[in-house]
Structures are given as structure tokens and as C-alpha cells.
Amino acid sequence: MTTFWTDRVWVDPGFSSEPSLNIHPEGENRGSDLTLLFPLRTSAETQLRIADKVLAGVQKWRDLIAARAEQERTAEGELAAAREEIARLKAEAEVAA
Numbered sequence: 006m007t008t009f010w011t012d013r014v015w016v017d018p019g020f021s022s023e024p025s026l027n028i029h030p031e032g033e034n035r036g037s038d039l040t041l042l043f044p045l046r047t048s049a050e051t052q053l054r055i056a057d058k059v060l061a062g063v064q065k066w067r068d069l070i071a072a073r074a075e076q077e078r079t080a081e082g083e084l085a086a087a088r089e090e091i092a093r094l095k096a097e098a099e100v101a102a
Contacts, residue, residue, distance in 0.1 A: 008037045024052060
């Protein structure tokens with residue numbers, strides 16, 4: 006399944022007699038959703054191991070996004086500083102001329 010995430014993403018850690026995880030990438034009850042369930046009679050220990058693996062994968066995914074965001078912020082800051090320096094040098098050149 007491929008879906009596009011929006012900032013309205015909604016995650017429902019639903020828990021009835023059997024735990025489930027419902028992810029709605031486009032917002033609560035909008036568009037496609039992903040529901041994760043365990044097979045019947047999956048022990049709580051096995052469920053916990055699976056949940057830990059999913060959590061670790063999501064954390065790595067988030068860390069990669071955070072690293073990219075930091076690189077973009079750094080690049081934007083460096084570009085802004087370069088533009089300021091260019092403007093300063095142009096102003097100095099105009100005064101000298």
C-alpha cells in the first residue's frame with residue numbers, strides 16, 4: 006500500500022480485546038488508512054517485541070527526516086548569510102565608487 010502523508014495524520018492506538026494500530030495519513034476518517042492487527046492468540050510478549058521493532062523503525066525514519074530538515078535549515082541560513090554579505094559588499098563598493 007502506498008499513501009501520501011499530510012500534516013492532518015491521525016493515529017489511533019485502538020485497544021479492544023486485541024490491540025490494533027490505525028493510521029489515517031490524511032486525517033481522521035479521511036482517505037486511505039492502515040490498520041495493523043496481530044493474529045489471534047499472539048502472546049503479549051510477542052506483541053511487545055513486534056511493537057518495539059515497529060517503534061524502532063519509525064524512530065529511524067523520523068531521525069532521517071530530522072537530519073534532512075536540519076540540513077535544509079543550515080543551507081537556508083548559509084544562503085541568507087551569503088546574501089547579506091553580498092549586499093554589504095555591494096554597498097561598500099557603491100560608497101567607494
